C-alpha cells in the first residue's frame with residue numbers, strides 16, 4: 001500500500017493537526033499524548049497477562065510487587081496517574097471509581113479545561129482467555145469556570161459536546177484510534193520501539209455491512225424490535241443471511257465492524273431495563289467515533305449523543321455501526337412499538 005502518510009508517528013500527527021483544532025492552546029494535544037503514554041504502559045502489562053504466575057513463581061515481582069492485581073484496576077491506576085502527574089486535566093471519571101476525581105480544580109492557578117471519562121479496561125473478562133480487550137476515553141471541556149472546583153455538571157454533558165474520543169485495542173497488534181471531530185484515524189504500535197504509526201488514516205464504516213454482533217444467548221429477554229431485526233439478519237434474501245460475530249469486548253467488536261461493515265447491539269432486556277453498557281464512557285465515545293466514521297449510534301430511537309445524562313454510571317441500550325444497518329434496526333424498533 002503506497003501511502004506517504006504511513007510513516008507518520010502519532011506524536012508527529014498530533015503536532016501537525018493541532019492547528020486544525022479550534023482551541024489551539026496545545027492542551028488537548030498534551031492530553032492525548034498522556035493517553036498515548038498510559039496506553040503503552042497498560043499494553044505492556046496486558047501483553048504479559050498469562051506470565052504473571054510464572055514470573056511470580058520465579059521470585060520476581062513487578063515494580064509495585066502487586067502481581068495479582070486485577071488488570072482493570074491496574075489500567076485504571078495507570079491512566080489516572082499519568083493524567084494526574086502531568087497535570088493536564090481538571091477531572092476524571094472512570095468505570096472503576098464510584099465518584100469523579102477532581103484534580104487541583106479548586107486551585108485558581110489551575111487553568112486546565114478538560115475532563116476525561118474512561119473505561120480503563122473494556123472486555124476485561126476476556127483477559128483470562130487471551131482475547132482482545134480495550135480502553136475507551138471521552139474528553140469534554142469543563143462547563144464550570146477554570147480555577148473553581150469541578151462539579152458533576154462538568155461530567156454529565158451530552159455526547160454531542162465531546163471534543164475528542166477514542167479507544168485503544170490491545171489485540172494481535174495494539175492500536176490507538178481517535179477523533180477530535182475531524183474524522184477518525186488509527187495508529188498501530190510498533191512494539192519493538194514503542195511508537196505508534198498512522199496505519200489507518202480516515203477510517204470509515206462501509207454504509208452497508210454483513211456482520212451482526214449481539215449476545216444472542218439473551219435473545220429470549222430482548223424487546224420485540226430487536227428479536228425481529230435478528231430474524232431479519234438471519235433471513236435468506238438478497239445479501240442475507242448476515243454473519244454473526246461477537247467477541248464480547250465492545251472495542252474489538254466495534255473495531256472489526258468499522259473495518260468490515262457491521263452492527264453492534266447491546267439492547268435492553270427483561271433482565272437489564274437499560275441494557276448493560278454505560279452512556280458516558282462506553283456509548284458516547286463510541287458514538288462520536290462512529291459518526292465521525294460515517295456510521296451511526298442510537299438507543300433504538302434516539303441518537304446516543306443527544307441523550308441528556310443524569311448520572312455518572314448510567315446505562316443505555318446501544319445500537320451502533322454501519323449507517324444503513326442501524327437505520328434498519330431502528331425501523332424494526334419503531335414498528336414493534
Ligand code: AHG
Nearest residue numbers: 119121122123124125215248249250
Ligand atoms: P467491561 O469489561 O468494561 O465491564 O465491559 C464489558 C462490556 C463490553 O465490552 C462487552 O461488549 C459486553 O460487556 C459483553 O457483555 P455480555 O457478556 O453480557 O455479552
Ligand code: MN
Nearest residue numbers: 119122123282
Ligand atoms: Mn466496558
Ligand code: MN
Nearest residue numbers: 095119121122
Ligand atoms: Mn471496564
